[in-house]
Amino acid sequence: MRAFSSRLSAALPALLLTTTGLQAAPDPADWEAVLDEARGQTVYWYAWAGEQRTNDYIDWVAKRVDEQFDIELTHVKIGDTAEAVSRVLAEKQAGNHDEGNVDLIWINGENFATMKANDLLFGPFAEALPNFALTHPEHNPEVVTDFTLPTEGYESPWGRAQITFYYDSRELRGDSRELLEDSDDIVTPPQDIHALLEWADANPGRFTYPRIPDFTGSTFLKQALIALTDEDEALYAPVEESDFVAVTAPLWDYLDALHPHLWRSGRQFPATGPEMRSLMGDGELTLAFTFTPSEPAAAVADYELPPSTRSYVPEGGTLGNVHFVAIPYNSPHKAGAMAVADFLLSPEAQAHKQDLAVWGDHTVLDVGRLDDDGQALFALDQDNPAMLPADALQRTLPEPHPSWMTALQDAWQARYIGN
């Protein structure tokens, strides 16, 4: 029934369209008008749904925007953000320029770069959202930069991710008899890329990284490259502008040395970060990493990881980035989508999201510049030993240019996939 009525309301404006397809898009500068138009709209939000906690949070958002703005938010659960990109592309291919199915996408990095380059996005809108000012982009340039590319208002920041390592302290400290015998001298987790190699050498088969082209796995490559190369600046410009072979040579030497000590001697890799987590839970690994700092603590609560799990960010810092929401160019419910994007930036929604009991995803707001009431919302919740110390996420390395990711992925596959 709902599908039918939304179909009707979507078809009506289409009838009035001229051939140019230049629909009178809602103007975010006139926010009242946007909210008026948003009332009663159904917003289809395509978001990765591999994590129950994320899904539960989105359910909560749906309830709140229904109460506040009379918007019906539907979480379209996808296993890979590219599914939504494909959908918009298929629509463009078929000439469907104003009645798309996707109203909002959870996105960043490569997917954003591709959609923007192919004119698949609506905007600029983000910087006109009333709550956007709370992110203070003048002090936090990462909320307007996605993998070195300026977002130019085509996506609105939502949360923060940073590579975080976690380990089973019981195993690492040598509580188990077997470990006491063969590696009792290594009790602290490796703090840099060279220590990681030594550690892997001493603990064969106990570490791995997700198989390329997985997102988390590719980030590990970039992280290692930043640590190993002397030409850091080259990474922040398109890859064509530098000598790829020369810049990445230390990386391949390193990986060649590392792989024999990895899980399955580097002949197999887990498909994704979550699969790596499940190997940790099965006791196949001792050390792993994630892009979601709160994931280890959440997984302990969900019985996936042992209570002896601990997280840390290595001393040199790790790669981190901001994830965003964007609106496809052919969304028929842009006003509703913008209202949702703005709600996601509200202190209420951001604080709820950061609550470890809910999701634990870090806020993009500049908490220190909020008023007292706002700051109070973000007061640290209960202690959890698997959780990262609050100051650990200060050591963030910026993401290289997106072209590096693709180039590294291709080179890795050419080197390590057997023929």
Place this chain on the structure above:
Amino acid sequence: MMLRLAPVLLVILLVAPILAGLAMALLPAFGYLPALGGESLTLAPWRALFAEPGIWRSVAVSLASGLIATAVSLAVVLLYLAAVTGSRFDRWIRRLVSPLLSVPHAAAAFGLAFLIAPSGLIARLASPGLTGWERPPDLVIVQDPWGLSLIAGLVIKEIPFLLLMSLAALPQLDPDRRIAMARSLGYRPTLAWWKVVAPSLYPLIRLPVFAVIAYASSVVDVAMILGPTLPPTLSVSILAWFSDPDLDQRFMASAGAILQLGVTATALAIWWGLERLVARMMGGWIARGGRRRGEAGLRVAGKLWILLATAIAFVGIGGLAINSVAGFWRFPDALPGSVTVTHWARALPALAGPIASTALIALVSTLLATILALAALENEQRTGRHPSRALWLLYLPLIVPQIAFLFGLVVVMEHLGTRPTHALIIFGHLLFVLPYVFLSLSEAYRRFDPRWSQLALTLGASRNAVFWRVRLPMLLAPMLTAMAVGLAVSIGQYLPTQLLGAGRVTTVTTEAVSLAAGGNRRVIGVWALVQACLPLAGFIIAIGLPKLLWSNRRGMQGAP
């Protein structure tokens, strides 16, 4: 009039979307995709495809795993049928195997993976007592580069399908009389079955066998869970290219889809060659007239292998069930440290919507499929014509790999301006449900003793009355079985649901697959069980209803 249109309608409904979808894959494969700036024909996508690292190994694994999995499943089923001729063993194992048909492939694959992994159930049960392992051994078992675990996963799922198809076809061969004849000539029973029943049975189950080859050589979900990874099978690679953030990869992905079509066709051609070879060898073996040699071995093998395969499947599902209520479960504990209902309590509120959608889509598509299949079959009966040759086009959706035409079909549907609705998904499911329903129903329908209808006609009943009051009631059991198969097929569909529904319609299967991306085995356990239970309900009805309705007529209660 309406009836006469049925076969035509059937073929158009199934063939048109597939051809259209294939065409939309063929164009980008040669560089034509205006939305991405591809406006001229070029071979560049093919060059990119063949330059892809490990592509030939992907192709080889797809080809080999498809053929070997089919050969092994078929062998196990035939060995079993031969070994149990005329024994009681036959009944209860058949009851055990049929429900396995309802278990979705992905769920069975997850179950198997957890069973055999180095940190899996078997290793946990045997450790540290028997093995001395305090930690999981660093062994390549699941996702081995030769595709052995993939083949095992396919075999445990294809056995029930081929068995059910064989059981449906067997009665028309009247195996008991053939065997009695052979035994009177001195053949031992199992050898007799191999020599006089098997050669006639095979042509009847050839299409299902082809469907298994096509499925096994292009499967995505099972290959993702159990298949090799560096490189993966071709179908998995294609899916990855289609979902690559770099949209230029779509050209290569389309070329890959066409290559997949070629791989599946090659697998079928090789099988066709093997058929000739085996027929020759069998011919020689039969002609030599051995009456005893090998009997005992064949008998034991027949029971052993099917029992092993069934046991593995059931224990795997059992492992998932334990996971769905497990607290943290440290290796090598044989059982979880604690038991919790959290995973179920979390999933339950979210279950209602997907279950309703799943049931609606499955019921409507199965009903439509059954009506169309009945209409086509009834038309065949009335016109007295031989089954139309065009009807084998019906099996096109089973032979053409989903991944080769579904992405193209989405573009076609967009062009037609259809919005993703339940109706569109039902149509998509019909493509796959209809062939299976037809496959399960047609033999029973065609071998229905014509004397019943003739008798009714001589008593003055109209042709319609004969259909409604004689044929339909008497065919209730096979019809319900066919419907149960249809329901199971519909419930298991992932790609058609997700692509045609634009992800907006969630079924139990789409939910299970998207949660599986999170890799939480406990949540996967919950959803896999739900996914397996739904079609099971269909099978219970299919077996129970005839018994209930015809409780006073033993002959009407149906075999399986």
